[in-house]
Amino acid sequence: MLKLETSIQYLTGVGPKMAEKLKRLGINNVRDLLFYYPWRYDDFSHPVLIRNLRIGCEAIIKAEIKSVKKTYTKRRWMTLIETILEDDSGEIKAVWFNQPFLMTILKPGQEWLFAGKVNFDFSSKKKTLSVTQYEKEPITLPVYSETEGLNSKYLRKIIKPLIFQVDSLIKEFLPPNIIKNQNLIDIKNALKNIHFPTAASELEKAKKRLAFDELFLISLRMLTAKQELSKSSAIALLFNKDILQDFVRNLPFQLTNAQRKVAWEIIKDLGRNVPMNRLLEGDVGSGKTVVAAMAVLVVACRNYQSVWLAPTEILANQHFQNVAKLLKPFKIKTGLLTSANRKANLEQDNLIIGTHALLQKNIQIPKLALIIVDEQHRFGVKQRAHLRQGYGGQAHLKIPHFLSMTATPIPRSLALALYGDLDMSVIDEMPPGRQKVITRIVAPQNRLKAYDFIKNEVMSGRQVFVICPLIEPSDSLKVNLFDMDRKSAIEEHKKLSQKIFPDLKIGLLHGKMKSKEKEETMKKFAQGKIDILVSTAVVEVGIDIPNATVMMIESAERFGLAQLHQFRGRVGRGKRQSYCFLFSESPARSASQSDAGGWSENNKKRLGAMIHCHNGFELAEKDLQIRGPGELVGLRQSGIPDLKMASLGDTILIKEARQAAQEIIENDLESYPLLQEKLAEFETERHLE
Numbered sequence: 004m005l006k007l008e009t010s011i012q013y014l015t016g017v018g019p020k021m022a023e024k025l026k027r028l029g030i031n032n033v034r035d036l037l038f039y040y041p042w043r044y045d046d047f048s049h050p051v052l053i054r055n056l057r058i059g060c061e062a063i064i065k066a067e068i069k070s071v072k073k074t075y076t077k078r079r080w081m082t083l084i085e086t087i088l089e090d091d092s093g094e095i096k097a098v099w100f101n102q103p104f105l106m107t108i109l110k111p112g113q114e115w116l117f118a119g120k121v122n123f124d125f126s127s128k129k130k131t132l133s134v135t136q137y138e139k140e141p142i143t144l145p146v147y148s149e150t151e152g153l154n155s156k157y158l159r160k161i162i163k164p165l166i167f168q169v170d171s172l173i174k175e176f177l178p179p180n181i182i183k184n185q186n187l188i189d190i191k192n193a194l195k196n197i198h199f200p201t202a203a204s205e206l207e208k209a210k211k212r213l214a215f216d217e218l219f220l221i222s223l224r225m226l227t228a229k230q231e232l233s234k235s236s237a238i239a240l241l242f243n244k245d246i247l248q249d250f251v252r253n254l255p256f257q258l259t260n261a262q263r264k265v266a267w268e269i270i271k272d273l274g275r276n277v278p279m280n281r282l283l284e285g286d287v288g289s290g291k292t293v294v295a296a297m298a299v300l301v302v303a304c305r306n307y308q309s310v311w312l313a314p315t316e317i318l319a320n321q322h323f324q325n326v327a328k329l330l331k332p333f334k335i336k337t338g339l340l341t342s343a344n345r346k347a348n349l350e351q352d353n354l355i356i357g358t359h360a361l362l363q364k365n366i367q368i369p370k371l372a373l374i375i376v377d378e379q380h381r382f383g384v385k386q387r388a389h390l391r392q393g394y395g396g397q398a399h400l401k402i403p404h405f406l407s408m409t410a411t412p413i414p415r416s417l418a419l420a421l422y423g424d425l426d427m428s429v430i431d432e433m434p435p436g437r438q439k440v441i442t443r444i445v446a447p448q449n450r451l452k453a454y455d456f457i458k459n460e461v462m463s464g465r466q467v468f469v470i471c472p473l474i475e476p477s478d479s480l481k482v483n484l485f486d487m488d489r490k491s492a493i494e495e496h497k498k499l500s501q502k503i504f505p506d507l508k509i510g511l512l513h514g515k516m517k518s519k520e521k522e523e524t525m526k527k528f529a530q531g532k533i534d535i536l537v538s539t540a541v542v543e544v545g546i547d548i549p550n551a552t553v554m555m556i557e558s559a560e561r562f563g564l565a566q567l568h569q570f571r572g573r574v575g576r577g578k579r580q581s582y583c584f585l586f587s588e589s590p591a592r593s594a595s596q597s598d599a600g601g602w603s604e605n606n607k608k609r610l611g612a613m614i615h616c617h618n619g620f621e622l623a624e625k626d627l628q629i630r631g632p633g634e635l636v637g638l639r640q641s642g643i644p645d646l647k648m649a650s651l652g653d654t655i656l657i658k659e660a661r662q663a664a665q666e667i668i669e670n671d672l673e674s675y676p677l678l679q680e681k682l683a684e685f686e687t688e689r690h691l692e
Contacts, residue, residue: 007034007172016161024153033172034684037165039158040197040213040647041145044206047116048141054092056121056130063118064132066090068111073103084109088117088132096124097132115139143206145198159198166195176681177216181663187212197648211656213648218660220685223678225423226668229280232424235402237278238372242270242301246333250300253332259290261432266294268428269406273301273373279404282422285430286619287572288437291408292322294430295375296329298406303335303353307372310403311356315541316341316518317525318377323356325547330354340366343518376407410572411565411623423661431620440554440575442583442614453584454503457535457553461507465552465579466528467535470570471495472561474513474539490557496537504535512538540566542573549577559585560606564622567613585610 010032012022030036043061050065066088074083084099086109097117099105109115119134136144136156147158165172169191175182182189188196192205193212200206247270251258258266265283272279285291299309311326313319319341327337330353338347340357347355349368355361407425445453457467473491496511510533512524521541527533529548536542540562554574559567567585575581612625672679 005033005168005172007032007037009033011036014161015164016157021153021157024150027150028148028153033165036162037169037172037194038647039147039162041147041155043146044200045118045136045144045146047118047138048143050116052092053088053090053095056095056132058121058123058130060121061119062121062132063116064088064090064095065114065116066095067114068109069094070111071106071109073106076100095130095132096127097134099134109137116141143200162198166198169194174677176675176677177219178667178675178678181219181666185215185659185663187215190216210648214653215656215660217648218653218657219664220682222423222657222661222664223667223672223682224686226664227672227682228424230668232278232280232402235278236276237404238305238307238401239276240273240301240305240307240372240404242274243304246300246304247297250297250329250333254293254329256434258293259430259432259434261285261430262290262294265428265430266297268426269294269298270301272426273298273404278402279373279406280425281406281428282425283406283408283428283430285408285410286433287410287569288576289410289430289433291410291430292326293329295377295406295408296326298373298375299326299354300330300333300335302373303330303333305372306370308352308368308370309354309373309375310361310368310371311354311375311377312361313356313358313377316343316358317521317541317546319356319358320344320522320525321547322377326354326356341518343522371403372401373404373406376405410569410619438575438580439617440571440581440583442571442585444559444585444587444610444614447587450586453555453586456582457555458504458507460553461504461534464550466531466533466548466550467553467555468542468551468570468573469495469499469535469537470542470554470556471537471539472558474515492537492539495557499535499537507534508532509534510536512536512541514539514541540570542570546573547576548573552577552579552581554581554583555586556584557586559610560587564609564612564625565619567610568619568622571613583613585613 010022011017011025011030012019014033014036017025025031025036028039030039045063047063050063053064053066056062056064067090069087069089071084071086074085075081076083081101082103084102084105086097088095088097097119116138117132117134118136118138119132122131122133123129124131135154138144145155145159147155149155149158173191173194175190177187177190181187188208190212193209196205196209197213200209265285269279269281269283272281283291283294295311299311302309311322313322319339323337323339323346327335330337335354336348336352338349338352338355339345340347340355340361342358342360347357349355349366355368461467471490471492475491475493492511492513496509499507500509510524510528512521516524524533524536525546528536531550551574554570556562556567556570562570571583574583609625612622616622616625667675667678672682
């Protein structure tokens with residue numbers, strides 16, 4: 004009898020070999036296959052004219068076959084079927100690789116519907132269509148993410164029989180009142196119509212139901228985690244008013260009102276015997292580090308320890324220098340622990356700053372009472388719990404307090420969905436006197452003028468960042484017309500060193516360098532021994548070089564607004580006017596070609612927003628509207644749930660899902676066994692960490 008847990012290899016048409024290929028897509032059993040949603044649909048009922056085809060785009064045309072011929076590629080074993088297709092607007096050559104049987108199917112004079120990708124043939128200087136699907140009659144077909152040797156046609160073939168068994172395989176887990184109140188269809192019909200929709204309206208209903216499920220289950224997990232944590236106990240760390248006042252008086256600057264407000268929120272949390280679980284948001288340069296240092300001081304004054312996790316060794320080293328200096332007057336012992344440096348005494352140091360090297364199982368910190376995670380708000384619920392458990396139980400079996408910090412502002416609706424287990428503090432005020440960075444989009448023809456400007460800045464004693472999206476050129480990019488303009492740090496460093504600024508000191512920094520090399524490069528840059536630092540995104544967060552006045556970003560359209568804002572935040576930290584130059588070699592293209600890269604309408608809006616807007620929270624809202632949440636919070640990077648159907652930009656659905664989850668928590672989750680079962684399944688499948 005077929006079950007959701009049945010291994011994929013036992014399905015008709017699969018077997019061991021195809022099962023291995025399916026596993027590459029994360030499909031191991033029947034459940035995985037049913038919940039492997041299409042990422043788009045080929046609607047053969049709406050073809051476009053040949054003259055309207057755009058290079059780099061997927062398209063469907065309805066055309067008559069004018070001619071068919073079989074040739075061979077340079078590798079003689081690969082056949083190539085070429086046809087000339089024609090409609091009332093023009094003609095195009097269509098090609099198929101290694102499908103010789105098509106000679107018996109496709110005949111001149113026949114009219115078919117063809118779907119495929121539009122490419123450019125450099126030899127003939129004409130467009131071509133690489134056909135992926137062809138149909139005689141209008142139909143809507145699901146298209147799935149594929150892997151080598153396994154295409155959407157095959158996936159449709161093995162999914163179709165399962166659709167007829169959905170009623171016996173799937174149980175409805177949502178309570179009837181939620182289905183009714185949210186106007187949702189049942190889960191069985193949702194699965195049927197997401198794979199093989201009978202109408203556009205039914206597809207939309209299926210999408211809404213499955214999107215609601217994801218957001219609802221995420222919210223439910225966040226709220227249960229918050230509820231579970233509220234039952235735990237932590238060390239109550241009462242603050243010493245006199246010492247904190249001395250700390251504030253000794254600062255070389257005045258705290259803003261926003262810093263004072265969030266510091267007080269954190270200090271009050273530390274004074275409770277329930278573990279603090281707080282996210283501290285603050286724009287680039289708003290002063291989060293000082294607030295976190297105050298929390299460390301409170302902990303140290305009670306003879307307990309703190310751990311401060313940084314995402315990179317560069318940032319860990321910088322914190323070690325800056326935070327240690329802030330705390331030195333109070334005799335706070337600070338240690339550093341990274342893969343390259345182990346200047347830490349785990350038994351005696353009040354504060355241990357480090358990278359993920361601190362997460363090793365053999366690391367034990369006996370009196371740990373506070374964990375600070377810098378720029379890793381991407382840690383999910385389970386990861387946050389793991390951080391506590393990794394050290395937990397040492398200080399009288401109490402759970403450490405937890406403070407996560409981010410300089411990537413997150414719209415509140417998004418934060419509630421992703422970090423609903425965390426309380427939030429926001430520094431929404433910048434220190435007085437900080438100058439705005441002048442931001443300009445530089446057209447290709449003005450590149451030399453920008454270089455002249457940079458040379459003048461360096462001659463005046465200033466320093467420059469140059470950011471590239473890649474470390475080194477990739478061979479795979481050479482065949483992609485729209486990726487040829489993507490800059491690599493290694494090539495850019497070579498060009499600037501040898502051709503543009505041969506008389507200047509040019510440094511190179513990227514993630515593949517050894518820790519010691521990165522540390523030495525940053526040390527030289529900080530000391531002014533490097534004029535221009537060519538780097539990848541490793542300098543995105545936390546790097547503080549007050550003498551740097553120019554941030555030059557290559558292939559700027561390849562980065563999200565939040566990331567561009569982070570880069571810009573690396574300059575403007577000193578007293579002198581600073582500049583951010585956004586470069587792109589891509590010509591303007593239509594919005595329909597945005598997937599291929601270049602200056603789409605969205606890119607124009609985003610980069611235009613960088614010129615006029617200097618507030619990170621406002622930029623985050625714009626990025627959410629234009630590009631979606633992935634650019635805000637690194638959706639594909641780590642920690643954030645794998646969302647197959649939901650859009651984190653759908654603030655209304657997020658709010659409704661959270662309210663429904665809150666009602667379940669208030670009514671007691673244990674009253675809903677099917678929902679409990681689904682939640683456990685969802686956590687495992689989607690890596691809801």
